Amino acid sequence: KNEVEQSPQNLTAQEGEFITINCSYSVGISALHWLQQHPGGGIVSLFMLSSGKKKHGRLIATINIQEKHSSLHITASHPRDSAVYICAVLGNYGGSQGNLIFGKGTKLSVKP
Amino acid sequence: NAGVTQTPKFQVLKTGQSMTLQCAQDMNHNSMYWYRQDPGMGLRLIYYSASEGTTDKGEVPNGYNVSRLNKREFSLRLESAAPSQTSVYFCASSDLGWRQNYGYTFGSGTRLTVV
Numbered sequence: 001k002n003e004v005e006q007s008p009q010n011l012t013a014q015e016g017e018f019i020t021i022n023c024s025y026s027v028g029i030s031a032l033h034w035l036q037q038h039p040g041g042g043i044v045s046l047f048m049l050s051s052g053k054k055k056h057g058r059l060i061a062t063i064n065i066q067e068k069h070s071s072l073h074i075t076a077s078h079p080r081d082s083a084v085y086i087c088a089v090l091g092n093y094g095g096s097q098g099n100l101i102f103g104k105g106t107k108l109s110v111k112p
Numbered sequence: 113n114a115g116v117t118q119t120p121k122f123q124v125l126k127t128g129q130s131m132t133l134q135c136a137q138d139m140n141h142n143s144m145y146w147y148r149q150d151p152g153m154g155l156r157l158i159y160y161s162a163s164e165g166t167t168d169k170g171e172v173p174n175g176y177n178v179s180r181l182n183k184r185e186f187s188l189r190l191e192s193a194a195p196s197q198t199s200v201y202f203c204a205s206s207d208l209g210w211r212q213n214y215g216y217t218f219g220s221g222t223r224l225t226v227v
Contacts, residue, residue, distance in 0.1 A: 004154070027128065042220035043202060049209065086154070099145070099170065102154030
């Protein structure tokens with residue numbers, strides 16, 4: 001079983017829709033990252049969370065440490081939001097501190 | 113612009129050839145990483161360097177070597193390329209203390225094909 005699971009794997013939405021991408025993890029963590037990867041492009045860090053909620057523009061990320069779950073929300077989605085969104089956790093166990101464990105990503109396509 | 117610079121962006125190798133992927137960061141980060149990304153899989157750690165002068169194996173180190181040349185530069189070497197090493201490679205850096213965490217910055221990636 002993967003230590004970081006994302007759902008859905010693929011998501012198609014109409015422009016303007018509210019989008020939610022979920023991430024569940026099975027290890028103790030010190031932080032969780034949401035990353036964005038455009039087709040053929042590099043990886044950009046969107047958020048780093050250790051508790052609560054963060055907001056940046058139309059993006060909102062939440063984390064529930066007790067439930068080992070995080071969500072990334074996109075309000076008023078736009079075709080330029082089309083990308084792969086990756087959840088990654090930073091484990092808090094010894095031996096591999098500083099190393100991220102990645103989910104497989106959620107491919108989002110927003111249609112005009 | 114500040115960030116992580118990777119070279120080359122694209123490379124085609126023949127089986128058995130060698131090459132070095134270069135990575136440099138100008139953010140004075142202590143930690144640097146090399147990942148590979150394959151279809152249907154999450155990024156996997158090849159090697160990392162927690163600080164200048166140290167390197168450690170990650171999840172998939174076989175067939176690779178690394179050098180932390182100085183605080184800025186962390187290179188990945190394929191001594192004898194194999195088709196299984198066809199992948200997209202990402203370098204990343206972070207300023208990470210023990211159980212502290214700061215943002216990660218990723219390079220733009222190197223798309224490597226081994227034929």
